[in-house]
Amino acid sequence: MAAQGNAAPVIIKRKKVIAGGGHHGGAWKVAYADFVTAMMAFFMLMWLLNATTEKQRKGIADYFNPTIPVNRISGGGDGSFGGDSVLSEQTLAQNGTGASASVPTEEMQARGESGEKDSVAEAETLVEVEKALTARTGESMTMERLMRHVVTRVTDEGLVIELFDVEDQALFLPDSAMPDHVLTEIAGVLVEVLDLASNQVAVNGHVRSYPLPLIENPTWNLSAERAQVMRGLLEKAGLDAARVQRVTGFADRKTVTANPQAIRNNRIEVILLRKNR
Numbered sequence: 001m002a003a004q005g006n007a008a009p010v011i012i013k014r015k016k017v018i019a020g021g022g023h024h025g026g027a028w029k030v031a032y033a034d035f036v037t038a039m040m041a042f043f044m045l046m047w048l049l050n051a052t053t054e055k056q057r058k059g060i061a062d063y064f065n066p067t068i069p070v071n072r073i074s075g076g077g078d079g080s081f082g083g084d085s086v087l088s089e090q091t092l093a094q095n096g097t098g099a100s101a102s103v104p105t106e107e108m109q110a111r112g113e114s115g116e117k118d119s120v121a122e123a124e125t126l127v128e129v130e131k132a133l134t135a136r137t138g139e140s141m142t143m144e145r146l147m148r149h150v151v152t153r154v155t156d157e158g159l160v161i162e163l164f165d166v167e168d169q170a171l172f173l174p175d176s177a178m179p180d181h182v183l184t185e186i187a188g189v190l191v192e193v194l195d196l197a198s199n200q201v202a203v204n205g206h207v208r209s210y211p212l213p214l215i216e217n218p219t220w221n222l223s224a225e226r227a228q229v230m231r232g233l234l235e236k237a238g239l240d241a242a243r244v245q246r247v248t249g250f251a252d253r254k255t256v257t258a259n260p261q262a263i264r265n266n267r268i269e270v271i272l273l274r275k276n277r
Helices: 027-051 054-063 117-136 141-147 181-194 218-234
Strands: 150-154 158-164 200-204 244-249 267-273
Touching: 027 054, 117 150, 117 158, 117 181, 141 181, 158 181, 181 218, 181 267, 200 218, 218 244, 218 267
Parallel strands: 200 244
Antiparallel strands: 150 158, 158 267, 200 267
């Protein structure tokens, strides 16, 4: 009995065996799959940005961000006014884009559901007027002589028709607002093409800088007088006086050449304005 009492205790160890991927298990596979998925999405995004147009990208973005319009008006409600308020633009409720302020500017006024179509139509009108004017070049030697004074460009303001001096022919007598006969003939041509649209018209006068500093700068009065003379020639040729929105003289402040004294800076701008200007 004593021998058994001094015997060492018997310790039985049972080892737990875990079948699978060893000490780290299979978690790395999940992480790797997430990484591969993220990289695939990243490269797909890069490909879409490079292979699609801005309009297509907007369509894709709208697909993943769907909206359900309640009503095709400026407000989102569906009450008695359909989302509009009687206070919109301090008048009766108006539908369309832009009626978002109680006192909106001209640019921010409601355009109605056809506002975008109107803008496209107006842009097409400006281009048609420009084409009608440039088509005059080559009709005859006389027209060729007149059109060398004319360049056109379409801007955010409208269709700018620029009339300028050339080396051997000025539009006005030197240092005066007395028009040369060539400007009178050009005015008649302009009125014919301006009548293709009903937009308002602006006239800007520009002159070149004088070579020496003067006590009184004559460019302000000269540019304004020439602009007024051009307005008079247009109206005399048949332009409706009500269409003239403004007449401005810019002196020698906006030159178009590196040399401010160049005769190319003597010019008149007749602008067929966009309707929101």
